[in-house]
Amino acid sequence: MSNVSEPPLRRSIRRQRSIYQVHYAIQRRDDEMTARPLVQPTDPLEIQAFALQVAGHRKCEDTKYLGLLQCNNGTILKPIIKEAQKREVDFYKRLASTTDEDLLELRTFVPKYFGCRKFTYNGYEQDYVILEDLTLRMLEPCIMDVKIGKRTWDPLATPEKIKNEQTKYAACKQQYGFCIPGFQVYRVTGGKLCKYNKDYGKKLQGQAVKDAIRTYLNGGAVVCRALVLQTLAALWRLQRWARAQQAVRLYSASLLLVYDAARLRTCCHNQDALAPRAECRAAGLPRRRHSLHSTPSASFSGQLSARGPVYRKLQPVRLTPLTLAQDSFSQPPPISSPWTEALASFNHNHSFDHNYEDKLCKIKMDYKAMLDQLSNDDPKPSPWATVKVIDFAHAFFNEEEERAVDDNFREGLDNFVAIMESFLRETDDQVI
Numbered sequence: 216m217s218n219v220s221e222p223p224l225r226r227s228i229r230r231q232r233s234i235y236q237v238h239y240a241i242q243r244r245d246d247e248m249t250a251r252p253l254v255q256p257t258d259p260l261e262i263q264a265f266a267l268q269v270a271g272h273r274k275c276e277d278t279k280y281l282g283l284l285q286c287n288n289g290t291i292l293k294p295i296i297k298e299a300q301k302r303e304v305d306f307y308k309r310l311a312s313t314t315d316e317d318l319l320e321l322r323t324f325v326p327k328y329f330g331c332r333k334f335t336y337n338g339y340e341q342d343y344v345i346l347e348d349l350t351l352r353m354l355e356p357c358i359m360d361v362k363i364g365k366r367t368w369d370p371l372a373t374p375e376k377i378k379n380e381q382t383k384y385a386a387c388k389q390q391y392g393f394c395i396p397g398f399q400v401y402r403v404t405g406g407k408l409c410k411y412n413k414d415y416g417k418k419l420q421g422q423a424v425k426d427a428i429r430t431y432l433n434g435g436a437v438v439c440r441a442l443v444l445q446t447l448a449a450l451w452r453l454q455r456w457a458r459a460q461q462a463v464r465l466y467s468a469s470l471l472l473v474y475d476a477a478r479l480r481t482c483c484h485n486q487d488a489l490a491p492r493a494e495c496r497a498a499g500l501p502r503r504r505h506s507l508h509s510t511p512s513a514s515f516s517g518q519l520s521a522r523g524p525v526y527r528k529l530q531p532v533r534l535t536p537l538t539l540a541q542d543s544f545s546q547p548p549p550i551s552s553p554w555t556e557a558l559a560s561f562n563h564n565h566s567f568d569h570n571y572e573d574k575l576c577k578i579k580m581d582y583k584a585m586l587d588q589l590s591n592d593d594p595k596p597s598p599w600a601t602v603k604v605i606d607f608a609h610a611f612f613n614e615e616e617e618r619a620v621d622d623n624f625r626e627g628l629d630n631f632v633a634i635m636e637s638f639l640r641e642t643d644d645q646v647i
């Protein structure tokens with residue numbers, strides 16, 4: 216039944232923090248931690264249709280579901296039905312065992328691969344490839360699938376397939392060397408989920424392509440510099456690889472861009488605090504009121520008034536260019552202290568603004584994210600926006616004698632990066 220004996224994903228076991236450490240910032244005692252038994256997930260594997268699939272095969276042939284599934288252990292399952300999908304499995308297998316420098320580096324740009332196995336869904340048993348879910352732990356996942364290449368068919372494509380591929384997204388692929396088969400965004404104001412499918416993507420051309428990317432970034436007149444920088448940090452690494460690598464041709468592969476709108480909201484909040492000039496907010500996003508109980512430019516005094524916590528006023532700190540550059544390429548803005556975030560939630564929970572009802576859902580999500588971040592032992596927490604490459608059904612390895620740069624992939628990627636860089640330039644006066 217299965218060709219993997221181990222469960223697909225042993226989530227890295229994080230050292231647990233006690234509630235006292237999380238809420239009151241009490242120092243962890245390492246001696247205490249070493250004796251604590253590790254908690255292993257024992258739940259049986261459960262699967263369901265993957266609700267966060269923004270593009271790709273999904274429709275049912277009769278009752279057979281062709282889309283991705285989600286497993287309760289943090290992985291997604293991609294069906295292996297067509298020949299091309301079998302090639303995708305070979306691709307992941309080869310990447311897992313390669314010694315080629317170019318492929319070793321490529322491995323860092325793709326979802327982690329956990330093997331293949333059979334699952335039964337909707338009454339049908341079939342093989343699936345098991346991959347890391349790139350949206351894991353995101354509270355409000357914003358996702359964009361960008362299919363790279365003017366040419367999206369592989370050397371084995373039939374004339375019909377070539378014609379079909381040439382006709383779709385023609386203007387967009389011709390102008391930019393990529394197309395956008397789907398994306399979804401949680402609006403940073405209001406949290407509304409907006410989905411854009413391939414019918415929308417097929418109509419995009421010219422300026423509308425850039426506007427769609429701006430929409431994905433939650434941008435209005437301005438976009439968030441920290442978000443653009445994190446996205447670009449991943450893209451620049453990939454771009455450097457694509458300009459030099461000669462090992463593989465990635466026909467019809469996609470960039471999967473992801474970020475967490477819940478973290479973007481926090482980022483806008485923090486940037487308001489650090490720099491009054493900062494414009495890290497979508498147009499129309501109301502700037503947070505700096506009231507008695509707005510945390511950004513103040514630290515908690517230890518006193519609670521009838522209107523909520525009382526803060527001491529702090530002088531805003533100007534960042535030096537060096538600090539700026541370091542911040543840009545490293546981490547999302549840190550949570551200033553367990554107190555500030557906890558009190559922000561406290562403010563919401565106790566509804567000093569008398570708007571308890573409509574915030575309840577958001578509070579729960581923010582609180583969960585906050586606990587997750589506070590209980591994360593990693594001193595360098597992972598970025599909340601990134602890019603990976605997915606969909607290798609049409610990837611071909613170059614034999615030794617045919618090694619060459621994949622210009623089709625490189626050009627499309629370069630064009631996409633250029634658009635992101637134009638957004639970055641718009642944010643040059645933002646202080647992070």
Ligand SMILES: Nc1ncnc2c1ncn2[C@@H]1O[C@H](COP(=O)(O)OP(=O)(O)OP(=O)(O)O)[C@@H](O)[C@H]1O
Pocket residue numbers: 267268269270271272273283291293326346347348349350358360397469471605606607608
């Ligand atoms: N590792 C992943 N983590 C999270 N989401 C993913 C991952 N891989 C794929 N997805 C989601 O599934 C969608 C489709 O993925 P993919 O392109 O691999 O499928 P496909 O059926 O081969 O697509 P196509 O029809 O273009 O060949 C992506 O747009 C994305 O939303």
Ligand SMILES: O=P(O)(O)O[C@@H]1[C@@H](O)[C@H](OP(=O)(O)O)[C@@H](OP(=O)(O)O)[C@H](O)[C@H]1OP(=O)(O)O
Pocket residue numbers: 270271299362383396413467608
């Ligand atoms: O043509 P569509 O409907 O936009 O979607 C196609 C999809 O039908 C096609 O599958 P198949 O018909 O060849 O089985 C996908 O092809 P591959 O599996 O060969 O990649 C296309 O990628 C889909 O197109 P897109 O996602 O670009 O809209």
